[in-house]
Amino acid sequence: MQNNLLSVHQExxxxxxxxxxxxxxxxxxxxEVTVRSVWQALQPTRxxxxxxxxxxxxxxxxxxILTTRKQGRTYHYKAAVSPQQFVEQQAHRxxxxxxxxxxxxxxxxxxxxxDSVDAERLAALRKLVKEESSDET
Numbered sequence: 225m226q227n228n229l230l231s232v233h234q235e236x237x238x239x240x241x242x243x244x245x246x247x248x249x250x251x252x253x254x255x256e257v258t259v260r261s262v263w264q265a266l267q268p269t270r271x272x273x274x275x276x277x278x279x280x281x282x283x284x285x286x287x288x289i290l291t292t293r294k295q296g297r298t299y300h301y302k303a304a305v306s307p308q309q310f311v312e313q314q315a316h317r318x319x320x321x322x323x324x325x326x327x328x329x330x331x332x333x334x335x336x337x338x339d340s341v342d343a344e345r346l347a348a349l350r351k352l353v354k355e356e357s358s359d360e361t
Contacts, residue, residue: 239314243276244284247277247284248284248307250262251302255302257301257302258301259278259299259301262277263277284301288304289303289304290302
């Protein structure tokens with residue numbers, strides 16, 4: 225008998241690999257970048273081919289993590305979201321995946337885990353939930 229608790233997602237979820245994360249650490253503090261500027265910033269610690277950086281940045285744009293605009297022959301890239309927004313989106317996806325795959329069992333486990341959280345941290349979590357709820361309205 226096959227266990228149907230796990231489901232297969234229709235779309236791959238964007239996550240950052242090691243090189244993608246290194247590239248985003250360069251991009252996030254800046255308003256706008258080019259492949260060349262990111263490639264140059266990586267050279268002292270990661271001597272990569274220009275085309276490698278170009279390919280990774282193109283894939284980040286396909287994932288919706290970067291936006292692009294073309295000026296002449298040069299593509300300019302911007303982060304589509306802040307680092308904090310990215311982390312929040314990833315956390316939301318991870319939680320939603322667990323709930324989608326395990327339903328009430330997952331929610332029960334989350335609640336059980338909260339029993340061992342100290343009061344100060346629990347208060348901080350309640351405050352965070354309240355802030356996010358007011359941001360959505």
